[in-house]
Amino acid sequence: MSSAAPGEPTATSMTAYPLLQTIDSPADLRRLSGEQLATLADELRGFLLASVSKTGGHLSSNLGTVELTIALHAVYRTPHDRIVWDVGHQTYPHKILTGRRERMDTLRQLGGISGFPRRDESEYDTFGTAHSSTSISAALGMAIASQLKGEQRKVVAVIGDGAMSAGQAFEALNNAGVPHAGVPANLLVVLNDNDMSISAPVGALNKHLARLISGKFYAAAREGAKQVLKAAPPLLELARRLEEHAKGMVAPGTIFEEFGFNYVGPIDGHDLDALIPTLENLRDKPGPQFLHVITKKGYGYKLAEADPIAYHGPGKFDPAQGLVKPAAPGKPTFTQVFGQWLCDMAAADERLVAITPAMLEGSGMVEFQRRFPKRCFDVGIAEQHAVTFAAGLACEGLKPVVAIYSTFLQRGYDQLVHDVAIQNLPVVLALDRAGVVGADGATHCGAFDIAYLRCLPNVALLAPSDENECRQALTTAYRRAHPAAVRYPRGAGVGAAIDSALGEWEWGRGVVRERGQRIAVLAFGTLLHPALEAGRRLGATVADMRFVKPLDTALVVELARTHDAVVTVEEGCIAGGAGAAVMEALHAAGIDVPVLALGLPDDFVDHGDPARLLALLGLDAAGIERAVVERFGDTPRVRPAPLAVAASR
Numbered sequence: 001m002s003s004a005a006p007g008e009p010t011a012t013s014m015t016a017y018p019l020l021q022t023i024d025s026p027a028d029l030r031r032l033s034g035e036q037l038a039t040l041a042d043e044l045r046g047f048l049l050a051s052v053s054k055t056g057g058h059l060s061s062n063l064g065t066v067e068l069t070i071a072l073h074a075v076y077r078t079p080h081d082r083i084v085w086d087v088g089h090q091t092y093p094h095k096i097l098t099g100r101r102e103r104m105d106t107l108r109q110l111g112g113i114s115g116f117p118r119r120d121e122s123e124y125d126t127f128g129t130a131h132s133s134t135s136i137s138a139a140l141g142m143a144i145a146s147q148l149k150g151e152q153r154k155v156v157a158v159i160g161d162g163a164m165s166a167g168q169a170f171e172a173l174n175n176a177g178v179p180h181a182g183v184p185a186n187l188l189v190v191l192n193d194n195d196m197s198i199s200a201p202v203g204a205l206n207k208h209l210a211r212l213i214s215g216k217f218y219a220a221a222r223e224g225a226k227q228v229l230k231a232a233p234p235l236l237e238l239a240r241r242l243e244e245h246a247k248g249m250v251a252p253g254t255i256f257e258e259f260g261f262n263y264v265g266p267i268d269g270h271d272l273d274a275l276i277p278t279l280e281n282l283r284d285k286p287g288p289q290f291l292h293v294i295t296k297k298g299y300g301y302k303l304a305e306a307d308p309i310a311y312h313g314p315g316k317f318d319p320a321q322g323l324v325k326p327a328a329p330g331k332p333t334f335t336q337v338f339g340q341w342l343c344d345m346a347a348a349d350e351r352l353v354a355i356t357p358a359m360l361e362g363s364g365m366v367e368f369q370r371r372f373p374k375r376c377f378d379v380g381i382a383e384q385h386a387v388t389f390a391a392g393l394a395c396e397g398l399k400p401v402v403a404i405y406s407t408f409l410q411r412g413y414d415q416l417v418h419d420v421a422i423q424n425l426p427v428v429l430a431l432d433r434a435g436v437v438g439a440d441g442a443t444h445c446g447a448f449d450i451a452y453l454r455c456l457p458n459v460a461l462l463a464p465s466d467e468n469e470c471r472q473a474l475t476t477a478y479r480r481a482h483p484a485a486v487r488y489p490r491g492a493g494v495g496a497a498i499d500s501a502l503g504e505w506e507w508g509r510g511v512v513r514e515r516g517q518r519i520a521v522l523a524f525g526t527l528l529h530p531a532l533e534a535g536r537r538l539g540a541t542v543a544d545m546r547f548v549k550p551l552d553t554a555l556v557v558e559l560a561r562t563h564d565a566v567v568t569v570e571e572g573c574i575a576g577g578a579g580a581a582v583m584e585a586l587h588a589a590g591i592d593v594p595v596l597a598l599g600l601p602d603d604f605v606d607h608g609d610p611a612r613l614l615a616l617l618g619l620d621a622a623g624i625e626r627a628v629v630e631r632f633g634d635t636p637r638v639r640p641a642p643l644a645v646a647a648s649r
Helices: 034-055 066-075 092-106 135-148 167-176 204-214 216-229 233-250 254-258 272-283 302-306 334-348 366-371 383-395 406-421 449-454 467-478 525-538 553-562 578-588 610-616 621-632
Strands: 082-085 155-160 187-193 262-268 289-294 352-356 376-378 399-405 428-432 460-462 484-487 511-514 519-524 541-544 547-549 565-573 595-600
Touching: 034 066, 034 092, 034 272, 066 092, 066 155, 066 187, 066 272, 082 135, 135 155, 135 167, 135 187, 167 187, 187 272, 254 262, 262 272, 272 289, 334 352, 334 366, 334 399, 334 428, 334 467, 352 383, 366 376, 383 399, 383 406, 399 406, 406 428, 406 449, 428 467, 449 460, 449 484, 449 547, 449 565, 449 578, 460 467, 467 484, 511 525, 519 525, 519 553, 519 578, 519 621, 525 541, 525 565, 525 621, 541 553, 547 578, 553 565, 553 578, 565 578, 565 621, 578 595, 595 621, 610 621
Parallel strands: 082 155, 155 187, 187 289, 262 289, 352 376, 352 399, 399 428, 428 484, 460 484, 519 541, 519 565, 565 595
Antiparallel strands: 460 547, 511 541
8 A cells, every 4th residue: 555655745636546537436446356446545545635635624534444435335336225424524535436526625615515424415425424423323224224115225334433432332233233023134334443553463364264254154154053053052052152262362242242243353444355355245144244344544644644633634734744833823722721721720629520522632631631630531422421420520529520512512411401400510511612613514513502501400601702701701610519511612712811810700790891872782602702893883882791591681681771772692593592591581571672683593504614604694793783784774873983892800
């Protein structure tokens, strides 16, 4: 396998990929010889690297699945046969081979193709994925549906070793291993294990044994022996133990056998000569099958192999140079602000413990883990467990902080209700990626946390507007004796100066930033800043509400009584959001005043540049101003100069 070495130029013209440019569908690659498939893998990897370096996107995981993708499409009759990709950030090779090669330059951009499988994008994308551990459940549903409809269809679920830590994966395995109405499901689960290097057992001998175990002769001999030995149960048990012992020399597959799967592997996931014959054998076998393949993240690009985390989701870069740190540090991201606060608060309070479901880097917890290893818990992809684990820690007097993305908390919602909120436990939820996230699209857009949190008794929700407020909000939430969540967006803020002190807010109180007339704008979170710009142009009053719950009802009532109309602005869904909370408060106070609620629409926000998306959604300064004028008529007088903005307190 050739690989692009650092310092070597990477060609981008399709003339550099003569074989790949002839592949417009999987049917085309099925006509290739084994030698040609190996050449195709080289070209596909080179094209992938050149393409992602220009658009940004997930790289390490995709470099690691080139051969597996080719083998699956070579053996199975896709799209008739179904392939379900777990998470889906490893499907760029799949997209390139299924007719979307020419659109890769639009990857994750507004109007372009998604970085994840989408059913409305291609018939080859059989199931939409982006969150982990769903593939086995979905594939099992498809396999059972095919049986019920009398269709001869093969179904494959591809799942990573990290996703196997989630409970749903094991729930699906438990279900799939038991025949329904006496008929076993014809399902293949491919475990793409990229967490370990290709060790000594994954070699020629293992390849031979994997082929043998997956082959018809072995299966027939095994079933025949079982029939003969049924009359002698002790001998049957001895034979079973010997079989498990023999397999144990190849791989630890016993657990999957206990679930009712025929386990094969592990095999080298970068060896087409091993992958294709093994998949062909398993394709023709009835019942649930399990294939364990070993791959390497970043395979074929030495820089990504050496640091797969750094190249997990890079922006644009030069493949010849690799990722280069900027000469001057940029504004700190909200994630970095959280990470620094976590370390500072842990130094000040030994009760603090921090938990994340497999997002140490993404949640800004690397330094905390280094400094406080005994108080840092990465529980793997297990959001439900993370929340209840935090509840258990809180029961014993510790102060748990759960660092989790807004959309990932959706998976732990029952646990938040049942285990945290009802028991009123002091668990802090640090909700990263709240609001529009950009290139990852609808699956990662934090649109719903305001709506799904504010309805829960005992749970507070804080929405800081800048980096300093984020630090203060986290401190404020941490010092409460009940559940509290702090939501903040992906990326950097406005560059506010950060006070190193662990200061906190007055509980449940917002702050008026600008005093004006006629229109009162109530801003929640980072949309305060475009609201301020629009408010100055409109001569409006603008308030930084800070708290979604408890809502500063006194401030809401005061502004409603002294202005002609109220406008609420939030980077979350309008339905059930902060604007709805304001309207509920006004109704309870008996105040009849026009309210315009601005936020995310009753639709899923697609991928694209965040600033562009917010502008299209009318949540930039111009959009807010336009919405106010359209709703309330004549443009109010423009102030000659902006008033001073009060400092965060």
